Each structure stands twice: as structure tokens, then as C-alpha cells.
Amino acid sequence: MSQHQPFSPHHTEAAELDRLVPPLPSRRGLGNRVRQGAALLGLSVLAACSGLKYIPEGSKLYTGSTVKVKSDNPIPRKAEITTELESVITPKPNASILGQRPKLYFWHLGEGKTKGLGHWLANKYGEKPVLLSQVDTQKVKGLMVNRLYNNGYFKPTVHSKIQIKGNAASVDYTATVNKPYTIKEIHFPEGDSLLPSAIRATQPASLLKVGDAYNLQTFTNERTRIDAALKNNGYYYFAPDYILFQVDSTLDNQVNVYLKVKEKTPQRAAKPYVMNRIRLNTDYSLNDTTLNDRPIRYKGYQYFPSEDVFTAKSITNATFLYPDSVYRRRRQDQTLSRLMSLGVFRFVDIGFRPARAKADSAGYGFLNSYVRMTQVAKKSLRAEVLLVSKENGFVGPGFQVQFRNRSALRGAEQLVVNVTGSFENQTRSNSNTIGLTSYELGVDAQLQIPRLITPPLPFLDVRLTNSDFQPRTFIGGGIKRVERRDAFQQDLFNLNYGYTWKTKLTNEQTLRPIDIQYLKLGNTSAAFDSLLEQRPFLANSFRQQFILASSYRYTYNQQALEQRRNQVYFSGGIELAGNLAYLYSSLTGQKKTELPTGDQAYALAGQEFAQYTKVDLEFRNYFRTSANPTSGNKIATRVLIGAGVPYKNSSVLPYLKQYGIGGPNSVRAFPARGIGPGTYRTPISREGSYFYDQVGDLRFEANAEYRQDLFPYVKGALFVDAGNIWLVNGDDSRQTADTEGNPDGKNGQFAFNSFLKELAVGAGAGIRVDVQFFVIRLDYAYPLRLPYSNKEVIRPSLNNTYRVQPTTGRLNIAIGYPF
Numbered sequence: 001m002s003q004h005q006p007f008s009p010h011h012t013e014a015a016e017l018d019r020l021v022p023p024l025p026s027r028r029g030l031g032n033r034v035r036q037g038a039a040l041l042g043l044s045v046l047a048a049c050s051g052l053k054y055i056p057e058g059s060k061l062y063t064g065s066t067v068k069v070k071s072d073n074p075i076p077r078k079a080e081i082t083t084e085l086e087s088v089i090t091p092k093p094n095a096s097i098l099g100q101r102p103k104l105y106f107w108h109l110g111e112g113k114t115k116g117l118g119h120w121l122a123n124k125y126g127e128k129p130v131l132l133s134q135v136d137t138q139k140v141k142g143l144m145v146n147r148l149y150n151n152g153y154f155k156p157t158v159h160s161k162i163q164i165k166g167n168a169a170s171v172d173y174t175a176t177v178n179k180p181y182t183i184k185e186i187h188f189p190e191g192d193s194l195l196p197s198a199i200r201a202t203q204p205a206s207l208l209k210v211g212d213a214y215n216l217q218t219f220t221n222e223r224t225r226i227d228a229a230l231k232n233n234g235y236y237y238f239a240p241d242y243i244l245f246q247v248d249s250t251l252d253n254q255v256n257v258y259l260k261v262k263e264k265t266p267q268r269a270a271k272p273y274v275m276n277r278i279r280l281n282t283d284y285s286l287n288d289t290t291l292n293d294r295p296i297r298y299k300g301y302q303y304f305p306s307e308d309v310f311t312a313k314s315i316t317n318a319t320f321l322y323p324d325s326v327y328r329r330r331r332q333d334q335t336l337s338r339l340m341s342l343g344v345f346r347f348v349d350i351g352f353r354p355a356r357a358k359a360d361s362a363g364y365g366f367l368n369s370y371v372r373m374t375q376v377a378k379k380s381l382r383a384e385v386l387l388v389s390k391e392n393g394f395v396g397p398g399f400q401v402q403f404r405n406r407s408a409l410r411g412a413e414q415l416v417v418n419v420t421g422s423f424e425n426q427t428r429s430n431s432n433t434i435g436l437t438s439y440e441l442g443v444d445a446q447l448q449i450p451r452l453i454t455p456p457l458p459f460l461d462v463r464l465t466n467s468d469f470q471p472r473t474f475i476g477g478g479i480k481r482v483e484r485r486d487a488f489q490q491d492l493f494n495l496n497y498g499y500t501w502k503t504k505l506t507n508e509q510t511l512r513p514i515d516i517q518y519l520k521l522g523n524t525s526a527a528f529d530s531l532l533e534q535r536p537f538l539a540n541s542f543r544q545q546f547i548l549a550s551s552y553r554y555t556y557n558q559q560a561l562e563q564r565r566n567q568v569y570f571s572g573g574i575e576l577a578g579n580l581a582y583l584y585s586s587l588t589g590q591k592k593t594e595l596p597t598g599d600q601a602y603a604l605a606g607q608e609f610a611q612y613t614k615v616d617l618e619f620r621n622y623f624r625t626s627a628n629p630t631s632g633n634k635i636a637t638r639v640l641i642g643a644g645v646p647y648k649n650s651s652v653l654p655y656l657k658q659y660g661i662g663g664p665n666s667v668r669a670f671p672a673r674g675i676g677p678g679t680y681r682t683p684i685s686r687e688g689s690y691f692y693d694q695v696g697d698l699r700f701e702a703n704a705e706y707r708q709d710l711f712p713y714v715k716g717a718l719f720v721d722a723g724n725i726w727l728v729n730g731d732d733s734r735q736t737a738d739t740e741g742n743p744d745g746k747n748g749q750f751a752f753n754s755f756l757k758e759l760a761v762g763a764g765a766g767i768r769v770d771v772q773f774f775v776i777r778l779d780y781a782y783p784l785r786l787p788y789s790n791k792e793v794i795r796p797s798l799n800n801t802y803r804v805q806p807t808t809g810r811l812n813i814a815i816g817y818p819f
Contacts, residue, residue, distance in 0.1 A: 052167045054108040060132040060169035064093040067144075068172070073179040076213060081151055085175060088143035094130050103127035132162070132169040144175055152180040152214030154249065181214045184254040189261060194363050195235070195270045199243075199259070202229040214255055219245050231329035234272025236352060236367060242269055268354070268365065273327045276355040276366040277302060280319065282310050284349075284372035300324065307410065309378060310344070314411035317451060317463070318342060318470060319371065327352075327367055337468035339373060342450055343414060344406045347374040380404045398422030398440075414448040420480075437485040442492075444478025452499055464501060471501035489523040505560050510553045515575075518607075519545035519656065531692065537731045538692050540595070541655040546609045549577035559622065563629050569620035578611030582649050601649045611649035614657060617641040620819055632709045632770075638819045642699035645728055652729070658695040659725045662760075664812035665819070666701060667721040669762020669781035671810070676725040677748035678758050679788040680734045693734060696725030698750050700759070703819060713771050719779070720763040724787055726750035761785040764809065768817070775816050782809040 055061050067085045069078060094101050103126055110122020141158040148156040156177045163170045188203050189196035207222045223240040230238045242265040248256040261270070279295070281288070281304040295302040298312035300323035318338040320331040332350055339348045348371070355366035382402045401419045408415035421441045452462040453473040464471050477495040484490075498512035521542055524532075532539040553573035558564055584590075585602035592600035593608065601608050619639045626633045644653045663672030677696035701723030708716045727734075730749035764781030 054104050055129055055131070055167050059167075060164060061167055062091070062093050062130045062132045062135055063096075063168045063170045065089050065171040065173060067175070069175045069177060071177045071179070075177065076180060077151075081148075081153075084147050084151070085144050085173070088147060089140055089173075090136075091130050091134050094127050101127075104129055132171075135171060137162075137171060140173070144173065148175060148177060150216035152182070153177040154181055179253050181249060181253050181255050183208060183210055183212050183214060183257055184251060185256040186210060187256070187258045189259060194272060195261060198230055198233055198235065198272070199226060199261070201233075202226050205229070208257060214247070228329070233328070234274065234326040234364070235269065236273045236327050236329075237266065237269040239269065271360070271363055271365050273354075273365045273367045274361075275321055275323055275325050275327055275369060276358055277368045278319075278321055278323050279304065279368075279370045280312075280315055280373075281305070281371065282315060282345075282373045282375065284374050288372075309375070309407050309410065310412055311410050314450070315339075315373075318412075320465070321350075321369055321371070334468050335371065338470050339371070341468075341470040342412045344376055344378075344412050345373045346376050348372070376406060378406050380406075408447065412450050415445065416448070417443070417445045418478075419443050439483045439485075440480060442478060442480030444476065444480075444494075446474055446476035449473040449475075452501070454499075464503065467501070467503045468505075469502035471499065473497075473499055486525050487528045488521055488525065491520045491522070493518045493520075506556055506558055508555045508557070510551075510555075512549075512551045515547075515549040515551055517545075517547040517549070517656075519654075521545065535692070535733055537652050537733065538655070540650075540652045541658065543595075543608060545654050545656070546604070546607045547577050547654060547657070548581050548604075548609055549575050551575040565624045565627070567622040567624075569618070569622070571616075571618045573616045575612075575614040577614075578609050578649055581609050582611055599651060609649060610646070610654045610657075612644055612646040612653055612657070614644040614653075615642070632707055632715055634707050636703075636705045636707060636819065638701075638703045640699060640701040640723070644697045646697070653697050655692075655695070658697065659699040660695050661699060661701060661723050661725050664777075664779065664814035667723045667760055667762055667781075668719070668764060668779050668812050668818070669721065669783040669810055670760055675723070675760045675787060676758075677727050677731075677734065678724065678750070678755075679746045680748045681788050694725075696748065697728040698726040700724065700755070705818070707768075710767075713769060715768045715770055717766040717768065717779070718764075719766065719781075720761070720784075721781070722759045722761045724755070724759050726755065726758075758787045759785070760787045762810075766812075777812075777814045777817065779812040779814070779818075780809050781812065 052061060065086075067082055067089070069075060069082050069085070075081070095103055106121045106124075107126030107128055108122075109118035110120075110126055113119040113122070137160040141160060144158045145156055148158075156175055158173060158175045161172045161174075163172060186206070186208050188200045191197070202225070205225070207218055207225060212218070223243045223245075226243060227238060227240040242262050244260045244262050246258040246260060248258070278300070279302045283305050293305050295304050296307065296312050297303070299316060301312065301316055301319070303312040303315070318335070320334045320338065321327075322331075336348055336350055339345060350369065350371050352367045352369050355368045358366045360366070380403075382404075384400045384402075385397065399421050403415075403417045405415040407413065419442075421439075423437075423439055450470045450472055452460075452464075452471045454460065454462060462471075475497050478493075480492045482490045482492065493516075495514065495516045496512055497514040498510060500508065500510045502508045532542065551573060553571065555569075555571045557569050557571075558567040559569060561567065581604055582602060585604070590602055593603050594600060595608075603609070617640070621637045622634050623636075624631060624634045642659055644657055644659070646653050660673035661667060661676060662670035662674040666672070667675060673694045676694055680693070682693050701721070703719065703721045705717050705719040710716045727748040727750065730747035732747050735747045761784045762781045763784055764779055766777060766779035768778075769776040
């Protein structure tokens with residue numbers, strides 16, 4: 001049928017299909033006519049979706065090609081070569097799903113139209129038919145022969161055969177090859193001059209190996225490798241195109257390779273260069289006049305304009321181009337990265353020029369360099385209104401005022417001062433819950449020094465001369481007041497000192513030798529005092545809030561490698577607290593104080609200190625399901641493992657160091673701190689203290705989420721979460737009961753033989769509005785498994801009734817992705 005045939009009441013697609021379908025058996029009745037109509041409709045849909053209906057008369061739809069490589073000899077890398085041959089086939093056939101091509105149908109709807117629904121569908125979802133007449137088999141065969149030569153298969157033959165089936169056609173390509181050529185000998189340039197000697201020095205790392213198959217891509221990569229090695233040895237003007245490979249293929253399936261430098265290589269590219277004059281300009285602009293000023297000379301550098309903002313020492317510490325040293329591309333890249341990582345410059349540019357006023361010496365030329373830096377404003381003040389959302393479930397409005405001085409001591413040290421405040425609330429069905437309304441006000445400051453300030457150690461390179469990233473020493477401190485309505489008032493003091501550094505783009509390390517925290521509890525309410533009296537573990541955790549800790553964290557993150565389809569994230573940290581204080585107290589014969597629980601503990605300056613070891617591990621994996629690196633379609637998984645073990649001076653972790661689970665960034669089918677420890681759940685009589693009860697020393701959590709792009713800036717997700725917390729030392733006051741109301745011996749303590757049965761599990765779906773600089777997330781989650789029985793339990797002796805866990809879903813509104 002001609003695709004331009006006009007539509008009329010007497011000529012319909014169904015009617016035409018009826019002529020192509022064998023007559024159905026003659027049967028009477030309405031049911032028979034319905035079945036006939038359904039069959040005709042189904043065939044009509046299939047014919048329309050197959051796309052064959054819309055092929056011009058006399059033409060064939062091109063449905064694709066196959067490639068077969070054959071030889072009388074074994075074919076190394078056969079699958080890889082076949083894939084390479086397939087890649088040169090053009091054009092690509094129309095997309096099909098199970099033999100159907102719905103895009104051709106949509107294209108047909110808009111054929112000849114310039115507007116309307118059909119035109120829009122054709123542009124949005126349609127695809128023009130790819131015809132056999134568009135296939136240039138001679139061109140494709142020529143490209144295949146070229147690719148075979150590039151892989152060492154000389155004098156191959158390629159044949160094509162067209163396969164026709166109805167209105168469709170495909171092409172089969174068959175490549176016949178001989179035994180591949182391999183490398184017999186490799187000859188690098190000879191001679192005693194500087195350039196041949198420099199090229200020969202790179203030979204141990206050569207990509208060309210005797211016995212390997214001839215491969216053009218390997219030769220291309222070898223040129224690039226040699227060029228990079230030469231640029232790190234002074235050859236600033238050298239380029240890969242100046243290297244020539246001559247191949248002698250007259251041998252029996254073997255080649256001799258001769259690496260040479262082209263005769264027309266420019267003279268300046270054939271010699272190495274030494275750095276002569278290096279100018280550092282820290283206040284460059286398009287209307288720059290600073291070079292007219294008299295420079296500051298420091299360690300051979302010319303420094304502009306003055307040291308009012310940055311000292312010359314602070315900038316040269318981040319500069320790895322040295323006067324009177326051989327030019328190295330690695331040092332150029334490192335200097336650019338280091339200066340930008342200071343966080344005080346908007347742009348950094350490095351340029352080079354031949355030093356014309358200085359004659360060559362011993363075959364070496366000389367380069368002058370200029371490093372131009374454009375500053376960010378030295379001081380800034382920023383105010384923000386925030387929606388505070390915490391892992392413990394507190395949500396509410398907040399504010400932050402931040403002052404930043406980007407060179408507080410004229411050494412690119414960044415001083416950051418934050419003033420924060422918030423009003424937070426955590427909703428709960430029981431209005432008797434205490435401390436769910438919170439006010440916070442705090443101020444903190446941190447000084448970030450762009451170098452490692454440590455005692456001189458022979459094994460420590462404080463400059464990290466092989467790293468592209470600037471190491472930092474940080475000193476911080478702060479104070480914050482928290483008031484929980486109808487519960488207590490707290491003053492939190494902290495002081496820390498440590499280092500952070502990166503040796504690669506993917507890893508970062510943080511060491512805090514000093515991390516002091518002190519939480520002073522005051523102005524408690526009668527209800528909270530009663531709660532502490534009823535909960536000895538809670539009284540201990542609030543009493544031991546003096547923490548003298550040291551910590552270390554290592555992070556490996558491949559998310560910066562955006563081209564990778566599979567990205568791995570790992571973060572592991574360890575925190576040690578109270579060990580030195582305990583050692584000092586025991587060695588000096590300090591007396592222990594008597595605790596209300598009957599235990600004894602050391603104190604410093606009259607304040608009990610916590611002693612524990614805490615380990616946190618986090619594993620994430622992001623697998624992008626699309627080959628497109630900009631696609632947001634991915635499978636994201638996470639595993640969290642945490643363990644805090646109190647000992648010696650402590651029987652319980654400090655309250656602010658304990659784990660809670662549940663909420664919008666955790667197991668989303670349960671409220672924040674609505675799970676655990678173990679099978680425990682707060683009875684109605686104590687539901688007012690659930691926020692304080694449902695914490696633990698151990699944590700295990702696993703999450704899996706499929707993320708899908710839906711519309712611009714809108715993404716969807718399907719997810720499943722599981723997790724719980726447990727205690728290291730069981731707590732009888734948090735014991736559960738069986739269905740008869742008797743204690744079942746499960747007091748929140750971790751046990752290897754039962755912890756998997758105690759995991760809370762939930763699943764759901766979500767919508768995310770992602771506008772790059774922030775994400776609004778809505779997740780609806782439904783509990784699939786509870787960590788305890790879903791029956792209402794009565795314990796007459798304690799007059800406690802456990803409320804039945806609701807089995808309805810839960811809506812979570814949050815900012816940012818959960819992980």
C-alpha cells in the first residue's frame with residue numbers, strides 16, 4: 001500500500017488487514033463476532049507497531065546487520081574485534097522492542113504535517129524509517145578492512161550478503177582473516193643527543209611488548225605515553241605527532257618496529273627547558289597594572305603586588321614550579337590544583353614564554369612563567385533561613401549567619417564563624433511525650449590553616465609534595481545551648497584540633513588528636529528527673545557527658561569520577577575516648593567516685609568522663625543503568641554498621657554518642673528513633689520517654705533504592721530499608737514481654753543468633769524535585785516487618801500495655817537524598 005494513500009470511509013487499516021488474514025471459520029453468534037473483532041484489532045496493532053506498514057512501495061526496511069569473523073587459525077580477542085567491526089556499521093536500524101517498532105507508527109502520524117498532535121508525537125516519539133537503500137555496504141566493508149589492519153590482520157577479505165524477508169532486509173558481513181602479525185623487535189632512537197636519550201629512558205615503561213599482536217591503538221597510546229614522560233622532563237614544546245613509527249612487515253606474520261623522531265620536528269620541541277623567572281600575581285584582573293610595581297623577591301620568585309592580603313610564603317608553599325629547575329608538566333598541574341584548593345582564588349592561570357634574554361646552555365632552553373590569580377572577596381557575610389531536619393526526627397525552622405575571612409592571618413587561613421539558631425519539634429501521637437519541642441542557639445568558629453602544623457618527623461612529608469590537594473590543619477571550638485521544653489536545658493562546649501588531607505581525588509583522611517566535648521545538664525523538669533530515676537541507664541548516659549576523645553576517618557569516594565557507571569563509596573572511622581584520662585587517673589592513684597547505681601568511676605576536676613571505643617562503617621554503591629553519564633537512572637545501595645563499646649570508666653555510651661534508627665534518612669517506614677533496641681518497644685505508660693528509650697550501642701542498617709528520571713528536575717524512586725539497634729549490655733528496664741505478659745528475657749542486648757530476625761523492614765516509593773543546588777524529597781514508606789510481635793501485650797504486674805504498631809504507610813518530607 002502506498003504510504004500516501006488517502007483515507008476514506010471505504011478504505012481503513014482494519015479493512016486492509018482483513019484481506020491479509022485467512023478467513024475465520026464460519027460460526028454463528030455474538031461470541032464468534034467478538035473474537036473475530038478482537039483478532040482483527042490485535043493484528044492491526046501488531047502490524048502498526050511492527051513498522052512494516054509504513055515502508056514506501058518498492059523499498060525495504062533495514063533491520064540491522066550481523067558480523068562474523070572466521071579464520072583457519074585461532075583468532076585472539078575475537079569478541080573484542082567483532083565488537084569493533086560492528087561499531088563501524090552504518091546506518092543504525094530503527095529501535096525495536098520484541099520485533100515491534102512503535103516509533104515508526106508515531107513518525108507516520110506526523111508525516112506531512114507541520115502542526116497538531118500528530119506533528120508533536122512524531123517529533124517527540126517518532127523515528128523515520130531506515131531503508132536498505134541507505135546502506136553503503138562498500139563503505140562499511142572498507143571501514144572493516146581498515147579496522148582489521150589496525151589490529152594486525154593484514155590482507156583480510158570482507159564480504160556482504162543481503163537477506164530479504166518480506167518488506168524487511170538485513171545485511172550479513174563475513175570477514176576472513178589470516179594469522180595476526182605480532183611484534184618481533186622494537187627499536188628506540190639511537191644517538192647521544194638529549195632527545196633520543198630522553199626517549200630511550202622511557203623504554204622500560206613502554207606499552208609495546210615483543211610477542212604482542214600488532215595494534216594501532218597501542219601505538220597511539222605509546223606516543224601519548226612518551227609525550228607525557230618527555231613533558232615531565234623539560235620538553236615543554238614537544239607533541240605526540242613528532243613521534244613516527246616505521247613498521248617492517250616483510251617478515252612471516254611478524255613486524256619489526258622502529259621508533260623515530262620526525263625530521264621536521266621544530267628545534268624548540270627537541271630540547272628540554274629550565275624554569276628561569278617565575279612571577280606570582282595574587283591580584284590579577286583584566287586591567288592589571290600590578291606588574292608595574294616593584295616585586296617582592298622571595299626564594300627566587302617575583303611576587304606581586306604586596307603582602308597585605310597574602311604573604312609570599314603562603315603562596316609559594318602551594319607553588320611547585322621552582323626557579324632554576326627543569327620544567328615538569330606534573331608540577332604545573334599540581335600548582336594549579338593546589339592554588340585553587342586554597343579556596344581563596346576564583347581563577348588561576350599559568351602561562352609560559354621562552355626566556356629570549358637568556359641564551360641556551362648545554363642544550364637546554366629557558367622558560368619564564370607567570371602565575372595569575374584572581375581573588376575571591378577576602379571577607380564575606382552570609383545569612384540563611386533554613387529548614388532544619390535531623391536524623392533524630394527533629395524538624396523546624398532555623399537560621400544561620402556566617403562570617404568568613406579568607407586570609408585571617410595573611411597566610412590564606414580561612415576563619416569561619418557561625419551563629420545558628422533553630423526551633424524544632426518532633427510530632428508524636430502521644431501528647432504526653434516530654435522534650436519534643438526544642439530551642440537551640442549556638443556559636444562556633446574554625447580556623448583552617450592550609451598546611452600541616454606538626455612536630456618535625458623524619459617519616460612525614462608535611463607538604464605532601466606528590467598530592468594535588470592542599471592539606472589543612474583546623475582548630476575549632478563552640479558553645480551551644482539547647483532547651484527541651486518540659487525536660488531539661490543543656491550547654492554543650494566543644495574544642496577540637498586536627499588535620500585533613502587528600503592524596504588522590506577519590507580519598508580523604510581526617511585525624512583529630514583532640515576532640516573534647518562537655519555537656520552540662522541543668523534546669524531539669526520534675527518529669528525528666530522522674531524519668532532519670534526510673535531509667536538508670538539514661539541517668540548514667542546523661543551524667544557521663546565529659547568526652548576526651550581522639551578520632552580518625554578515611555573516606556574513599558568514586559562519585560567524583562562522573563564517567564564511571566559503577567561508583568563506590570566507603571567511609572570508616574574510629575573514635576577512642578577516655579583512655580588517657582583513665583590511665584592518668586589510675587597511675588596517679590586518684591580516688592573513684594560512687595555512682596547512684598553502685599558503680600565507681602574516676603573523675604577529672606570533679607567531672608566523670610566517658611570511656612569507650614566507637615567504630616562506624618558505611619558502604620555505598622551507585623550503579624548507573626544507562627550508558628549516558630548525565631542520566632540519573634541508577635541503583636543505589638547502602639550498608640551502615642556502627643558499634644560503640646563502653647568499658648572501664650563507663651557502663652553506657654554518652655547519650656549524644658548513642659545510635660537511633662528510623663526516620664526520613666533511615667528506615668523510612670518508621671518514625672525517627674521508633675525502632676529498638678532489639679525487640680523493645682515503649683509501653684503506653686512510658687510512651688512519653690520513647691525518644692530517650694529507643695537508643696542503643698550497636699547499629700545495622702541496609703538500604704536499596706532504584707532512582708529514575710521522570711521529567712526535567714523530577715525523579716522517582718522505589719526503595720526498601722531494613723535495620724535495628726541493640727545494646728552491648730542488656731537493660732532490664734527495657735525488657736519486652738511475651739503474649740502472656742511475662743518477661744521474655746529480651747532486654748535489647750545484641751545476639752548473633754537472633755539479630756536478623758529483629759530487623760525492621762519497610763518499602764515504598766518517592767518523588768524528588770532536584771534543581772541541582774537543592775533537593776526536595778517526598779517518600780511514602782510502608783512497614784513490611786516489625787521487630788516485635790504485632791499483638792497488644794498486657795503485663796499486669798507492671799500495668800503496661802503495648803500499643804499495636806499501625807500498619808499504615810508513612811510520608812517523609814526531607815531535604816536532600818537519603819544517601
